[in-house]
Amino acid sequence: MDDQTITKAVNDRYARAVTLGEQLCCPTGYNYEELRRFIPEPVLKVSYGCGTPVGLTSVQPGETVLDIGSGGGIDCFEASRLVGPHGRVIGLDMTDEMLALARAHAPTVAANLGYAASNVDFRKGQAEAMPVDDASVDLIISNCVINLSPQKSKVFHEMYRVTRPGGRFTISDIVADQPLPNYLRYDTEKWGDCLAGALSVHDYWKGLREAGFLGIHLVSALPWRVIDGIHFFSVTLAGYKLPHDTASSASCFATLTGPFPQVTDEFGQTYTRGIPERISARTATLLNLSRYRETFILSEAPIRLTTLDPRWKAVLPEERPCVWEGHFAVLTGPFLDVHDDDTHVYHSGLPVEICSKTLKVLTSALYQPYFLIMNRASQTPSSDSVICEPGCC
Numbered sequence: 465m466d467d468q469t470i471t472k473a474v475n476d477r478y479a480r481a482v483t484l485g486e487q488l489c490c491p492t493g494y495n496y497e498e499l500r501r502f503i504p505e506p507v508l509k510v511s512y513g514c515g516t517p518v519g520l521t522s523v524q525p526g527e528t529v530l531d532i533g534s535g536g537g538i539d540c541f542e543a544s545r546l547v548g549p550h551g552r553v554i555g556l557d558m559t560d561e562m563l564a565l566a567r568a569h570a571p572t573v574a575a576n577l578g579y580a581a582s583n584v585d586f587r588k589g590q591a592e593a594m595p596v597d598d599a600s601v602d603l604i605i606s607n608c609v610i611n612l613s614p615q616k617s618k619v620f621h622e623m624y625r626v627t628r629p630g631g632r633f634t635i636s637d638i639v640a641d642q643p644l645p646n647y648l649r650y651d652t653e654k655w656g657d658c659l660a661g662a663l664s665v666h667d668y669w670k671g672l673r674e675a676g677f678l679g680i681h682l683v684s685a686l687p688w689r690v691i692d693g694i695h696f697f698s699v700t701l702a703g704y705k706l707p708h709d710t711a712s713s714a715s716c717f718a719t720l721t722g723p724f725p726q727v728t729d730e731f732g733q734t735y736t737r738g739i740p741e742r743i744s745a746r747t748a749t750l751l752n753l754s755r756y757r758e759t760f761i762l763s764e765a766p767i768r769l770t771t772l773d774p775r776w777k778a779v780l781p782e783e784r785p786c787v788w789e790g791h792f793a794v795l796t797g798p799f800l801d802v803h804d805d806d807t808h809v810y811h812s813g814l815p816v817e818i819c820s821k822t823l824k825v826l827t828s829a830l831y832q833p834y835f836l837i838m839n840r841a842s843q844t845p846s847s848d849s850v851i852c853e854p855g856c857c
């Protein structure tokens with residue numbers, strides 16, 4: 465099955481779905497009551513996303529937003545409202561029937577919002593070769609689309625090209641806890657179902673990093689399906705294109721506060737809790753991004769922390785026997801790897817089996833934002849046979 469066959473199958477699937485007004489894919493978290501005030505019902509009916517465009521909460525009036533795989537236009541129209549009449553929205557899709565529906569309702573949405581004309585430009589095109597200017601977009605959104613592309617690396621590189629320095633993305637998509645076997649990857653029906661094209665968390669994050677994005681982290685996740693032991697999740701993730709000019713940053717030392725005793729950032733620099741590290745201006749910009757900044761003190765002079773310092777953060781495992789219950793934890797960025805206080809090392813995107821004690825640590829408020837947790841046991845394990853000694857894991 466070549467790339468063109470996959471793209472045609474996906475195109476036909478969504479052309480049929482929108483023509484018949486089918487319901488597809490996953491639960492989303494829209495406030496339909498709110499959206500109904502300005503978006504016509506036929507658009508709401510063909511909402512085929514797998515998340516809500518939470519990235520839109522950070523949108524400022526006047527910004528330019530690009531929605532990759534805009535479908536019937538639901539997220540574009542919400543973006544249109546948020547960027548205001550002086551902002552711009554580009555909706556990109558390859559399926560004529562989707563574009564026709566979205567374009568047909570754009571004037572009504574503009575009128576409902578009180579705009580003189582629609583600020584949404586629905587463009588026909590491929591996510592792998594976007595008809596969008598270089599460095600012209602403040603925010604990229606996308607809702608359940610990139611898994612449908614047979615050439616995701618091209619999509620990630622195109623995203624980076626069109627994002628302005630200092631811009632960002634927030635996308636929802638389907639990912640798996642492991643790479644898919646060939647019998648699923650080559651199942652044409654499952655491409656349209658947003659399953660066959662799902663990347664593993666590891667490969668998704670790596671693809672975005674290789675394209676140039678940084679600060680890539682999970683915003684939210686929901687379990688979607690389990691097929692043949694493979695766990696599929698609907699995730700929303702965010703990341704940034706660093707600005708060119710970082711000279712304004714005065715910080716040149718970073719002290720890791722925890723909860724991790726050791727981490728490695730996306731530039732490959734390693735930090736130990738409490739020990740100040742000299743950093744470049746570019747690293748200071750990186751460590752100021754969401755999820756990084758919660759774990760560091762950035763300062764002009766070195767700051768060393770002891771365990772008694774109120775800024776020192778740690779979550780220690782309970783000192784009692786643990787039980788293996790089938791749980792696995794996946795580090796979801798932005799760090800390349802982190803350690804916990806019980807000798808585990810977690811690498812970005814790679815599942816690590818964890819016991820009940822570690823589960824408690826990783827689901828604590830300080831650790832939880834960094835991990836995706838799943839249980840791979842199909843039956844409840846017999847606790848007698850899996851009890852281990854303190855400190856064993």
Ligand SMILES: C[S@@+](CC[C@H](N)C(=O)[O-])C[C@H]1O[C@@H](n2cnc3c(N)ncnc32)[C@H](O)[C@@H]1O
Binds near residue numbers: 474511534535537559
């Ligand atoms: C699952 S639907 C999601 C639509 C919309 N984002 C929403 O939330 O309702 C996927 C959409 O992406 C479009 N699409 C899929 N692959 C694409 C590609 N490679 N380039 C451009 N559009 C694509 C399809 O035509 C379809 O409209």
